[in-house]
Amino acid sequence: MSKAPTSSLLNCQAGSLFLSVIGTPYAEAGRRRCATAFTLIGRAMPLQSAGNFRELDLGSDEEPSIVKARGKLLEAERTQVARYLTTGVVFAVSSGVLSDWFTGEKNIAPHHARTDGVWHWRADLPYYVLRYGVALPEAFLQRMRELDWKCPVLSPQELNAFMEQLSFESEVRQKLKRKQQKEAQVGRALERQRAKK
Incomplete structure (x- = not known):
């Protein structure tokens, strides 16, 4: 590996x-x-980053757009991807909660960051994957597949x-x-x- x-x-x-x-x-x-x-x-x-879309807090213009990423993830993989993302190790915690960028709905996820040791992502990424099917980098998806959708425990x-x-x-x-x-x-x-x- x-x-x-x-x-x-x-x-x-x-x-x-x-x-x-x-x-x-x-x-x-x-x-x-x-x-x-x-x-x-x-x-x-x-290290690689996923889900830091330019429209979200701290996103930069170099990051992908969440609007363009919407609906790009295969329906068949969304649950497995979200489960993998949800079980990543929390490595950073901030006060407050995150809101849905599209609807403004509050409290969709805690203000945390997670990792599998190689990739890191925001705690609201599983929400966006399940609800909107946002695209993730193919290299990250390939890693998840190779690990049989089981996020490593560090x-x-x-x-x-x-x-x-x-x-x-x-x-x-x-x-x-x-x-x-x-x-x-x-x-x-x-x-x-x-x-x-």
Whole structure:
């Protein structure tokens, strides 16, 4: 089921290399985090996210649209998918409850996030799967099928490794975003200088 360790280490080293290139002190710590996560979970790829549609809280323009995803999941798989999603390990909890984006109905799910150790999703995703048949990434559906629709139960060590990798990948994304913003600012400044000449 897991891929060769070298591909995982390459992914991790790429993230660590990125961190060292932009002058942060996290490169070695990043390598250790990835090695720990790989050792405990056997993961050979970065963590994946599902169900963070752009219209929902904290969704970004890069995420898929819940409107376009509606009705795309096969009716025959909806119950199995929802059961898998519902049994994922809760790894983040926030106060409040979530509401139905389409109807405004309140209290459809607690404000939690769940994971199977590779993918993570919002606690309201099973609701949207059952009620609206929202599409999920094919790679995620394939993983569920391969696991016979049974979400893995993570040990405390695996959950800690997951959280470490999630934190590390979040740091990398934030640093990349800041770097891209700085590059865009420099580009705009250069364009203004050229325009003045």
